[in-house]
Amino acid sequence: MATSVNSAFSTFNNDYVNLLKDRTDKARASRNWLYSQLNKLEDKDDLNFPFKYDGWHINYGSFERRTKIRELDDVDLMFCLGGNGAYYSKYGNEYTIHTPNAGARLKYLSDSNILNSRRVVNKFKSSLSTIEQYKSAEINSRGEAATLNLSSYEWVFDIVPCFKTDTDIYLIPDGNGNWKPTDPRIDQKRITTANQNNKTLVLQLVRTLKYWNRRNSTYTISSYLFENIVINFVNSRAELNGYNDINIRDFFYYLISAIFGSVYDPKGFQGDMNTFTFAEKEAISRKADWAYEKAKDAVNAELTDKDQKKSINLWGEIFGTNFPTYGQ
Incomplete structure (x- = not known):
C-alpha cells in the first residue's frame, strides 16, 4: 500500500519500470545458449561462415548495462570474427578491411579484396536459419546487425558482427558496406x-527517468542519448541525494538547460549525439520545466508540509496513471 512517497516509487518501479527477474534470468540463459549455437556455425558443412575469435565477443546495450526498462524487447551482442590475414585502413572515422591475404571465407564476402560489411551481415542473417528454434531473421534499420527472432522468447537478439583491432577497439558494420569503430566496454565502465560512486542509486534513477522520457516527454529522446544525459547530470554533482525523488527533481531542472547543449559520445566516435532542432530542444525544455515545477511541489509537500498524499498525487501527474495513488 502506497502511504509514503518512498513506497509509491518502490511499487511503481517494481510493477511498471524494472524488468522482471524471471525474464532477466531467462534472457541471460537464452543468450548463453545462443552463443553456443553461434560458435558452431563455422563448423557447419557448406555454410562457409567466417571463423570466430574466441574470448572477444561482447554483451552490450541497455540490457547488459541494467538500464533497460519493461518490456524486454531486445538483447544485444557483438560476435567477434577472426581477421584471418586481413588488415584495415582508416580514413577519418571510416574503416576499410582489406582481404588480399585473408582466408577464403573472408574473401568470399569481399568485393575486390575489400570486406563488404553488408555481405557479412547478410551472411549472419542467412546462417541464423540453421539455428534451433529459428523463427525469422532480418537486418536492422541501421544495417549493423542481424536481428534474430526465436520462437521461444518474446525478445529478439541483435547480433552485430565485429572485429577486434590491434588498438583494442572494435569495428562493426556502418550500414554502407564499410566499418566503423566502437567500444561498448567504455559505456559499461562509465x-x-x-x-x-553514488550509493548504487544511478541504475534505478536512469530506469525511472527513462520511463518518464518514453511516455511523457514532448519529444522522446533516444534511449542511449537520454542515458548519457542522465549520467552527465550525475557526474555534474558532488554526490547524489540519498533519495531518488530528490534526484529526479534535480534532473528535471538540469534538463531544462542541458538539452540545449552538446552531448558527446563517451567513446569518442560519434561526436555530438544531440541532433534535435532548436525548436525540438525548446519543446523538451518546456516539458522538463513543467516536470520540475511539479516535482518541486511534490518534494515540498512531502518534506515541508508532511503531506504524503499530496506529494504522491503530484508525482502521479508527472509519471502518469501507472504511478500509485495514495493508499493503493
Missing part, C-alpha cells in the same frame, strides 16, 4: 563507476 555507468558502473557512476553507480558505485
Whole structure:
C-alpha cells in the first residue's frame, strides 16, 4: 500500500519500470545458449561462415548495462570474427578491411579484396536459419546487425558482427558496406563507476527517468542519448541525494538547460549525439520545466508540509496513471 512517497516509487518501479527477474534470468540463459549455437556455425558443412575469435565477443546495450526498462524487447551482442590475414585502413572515422591475404571465407564476402560489411551481415542473417528454434531473421534499420527472432522468447537478439583491432577497439558494420569503430566496454565502465560512486542509486534513477522520457516527454529522446544525459547530470554533482525523488527533481531542472547543449559520445566516435532542432530542444525544455515545477511541489509537500498524499498525487501527474495513488 502506497502511504509514503518512498513506497509509491518502490511499487511503481517494481510493477511498471524494472524488468522482471524471471525474464532477466531467462534472457541471460537464452543468450548463453545462443552463443553456443553461434560458435558452431563455422563448423557447419557448406555454410562457409567466417571463423570466430574466441574470448572477444561482447554483451552490450541497455540490457547488459541494467538500464533497460519493461518490456524486454531486445538483447544485444557483438560476435567477434577472426581477421584471418586481413588488415584495415582508416580514413577519418571510416574503416576499410582489406582481404588480399585473408582466408577464403573472408574473401568470399569481399568485393575486390575489400570486406563488404553488408555481405557479412547478410551472411549472419542467412546462417541464423540453421539455428534451433529459428523463427525469422532480418537486418536492422541501421544495417549493423542481424536481428534474430526465436520462437521461444518474446525478445529478439541483435547480433552485430565485429572485429577486434590491434588498438583494442572494435569495428562493426556502418550500414554502407564499410566499418566503423566502437567500444561498448567504455559505456559499461562509465555507468558502473557512476553507480558505485553514488550509493548504487544511478541504475534505478536512469530506469525511472527513462520511463518518464518514453511516455511523457514532448519529444522522446533516444534511449542511449537520454542515458548519457542522465549520467552527465550525475557526474555534474558532488554526490547524489540519498533519495531518488530528490534526484529526479534535480534532473528535471538540469534538463531544462542541458538539452540545449552538446552531448558527446563517451567513446569518442560519434561526436555530438544531440541532433534535435532548436525548436525540438525548446519543446523538451518546456516539458522538463513543467516536470520540475511539479516535482518541486511534490518534494515540498512531502518534506515541508508532511503531506504524503499530496506529494504522491503530484508525482502521479508527472509519471502518469501507472504511478500509485495514495493508499493503493
